[in-house]
Amino acid sequence: MPFKKPIVQAGRVQFKLEGKKMSKQQPWLFIIFLLTTLFHLSFGDVGTAAHYSTPYLPTACFGNDASQFPSSNLFAAAGEGIWDNGASCGRQYLVRCISAATPRTCNPGQTIQIKIVDRAETSVSRPSSNGATIVLSTTAFGAIANPSAASVNIEFQQV
Numbered sequence: 573m574p575f576k577k578p579i580v581q582a583g584r585v586q587f588k589l590e591g592k593k594m595s596k597q598q599p600w601l602f603i604i605f606l607l608t609t610l611f612h613l614s615f616g617d618v619g620t621a622a623h624y625s626t627p628y629l630p631t632a633c634f635g636n637d638a639s640q641f642p643s644s645n646l647f648a649a650a651g652e653g654i655w656d657n658g659a660s661c662g663r664q665y666l667v668r669c670i671s672a673a674t675p676r677t678c679n680p681g682q683t684i685q686i687k688i689v690d691r692a693e694t695s696v697s698r699p700s701s702n703g704a705t706i707v708l709s710t711t712a713f714g715a716i717a718n719p720s721a722a723s724v725n726i727e728f729q730q731v
Contacts, residue, residue, distance in 0.1 A: 616729030619705025621667065622722065623713035624649065624697040631690035633661035640689050645711035649690035651704050660688045665728045667706065669716040672724040682716045685731065 631649075634640035641647055648667075650660040664687050669678035692699055692707040699707040701723035710719065717724045 616666065616727045617705075618670070618725065618727055619651070619653065620701070620703070620723050621648075621669070621713065621716075621726045622692075622699040622701035622704035622707045623710055623719070624692075624695060624699045624707050625710045627696050628690070628709070630696065632694050633658070633689050633691070642687050645709055646684050646686045646715065647689045647709050648686045648712060649692040649695045649699070649707040650688045651692045651706055653705050654688075655691055655693075658691075663688045664731050665706070666731055667708070667712070667716060667726050667728045669724045670727050672717065672721055674718075674721060677718045677721045677724060679716055679718075684712055684715050686712050 628641070628647075629638065630636045631640065648665075650656075650663075654660050654663075664685055666683055666685055668683040672678060686706070686708065688706075690707075692704065695707065704723055706726065706728060708716075713719060716726070
């Protein structure tokens with residue numbers, strides 16, 4: 573049904589439809605709808621992850637010290653977005669795969685905790701994809717996604 577001519581009263585615009593004014597609740601419903609679609613539950617940042625393999629030493633953070641690597645082999649090199657002039661060295665992040673170019677690449681429900689031990693831009697081993705937010709060790713990448721993928725989209729949060 574077409575709207576009729578708008579009614580302007582004290583700076584407010586109202587429309588009549590079939591002789592009735594629109595409900596005053598409708599603007600609030602629109603605002604609630606807008607807020608629920610714009611905000612979703614996310615507890616971290618979103619970025620991309622690539623992977624790299626041996627050799628891992630020396631690293632930009634800890635040089636040739638092999639004890640820098642967690643026994644789980646869940647570690648990573650920081651991309652430029654989180655490198656923070658080396659302040660990211662030793663930081664730990666929760667990381668999970670959220671999507672990839674190829675369907676079913678992510679391992680659903682898998683979240684890992686990694687430690688930053690290197691800088692992606694200067695690592696000895698080259699990443700599978702340039703410009704990633706985080707470059708995961710082969711073990712870490714395989715825990716959250718199919719290792720044959722070059723990169724995936726991730727959600728990550730510093731812990």
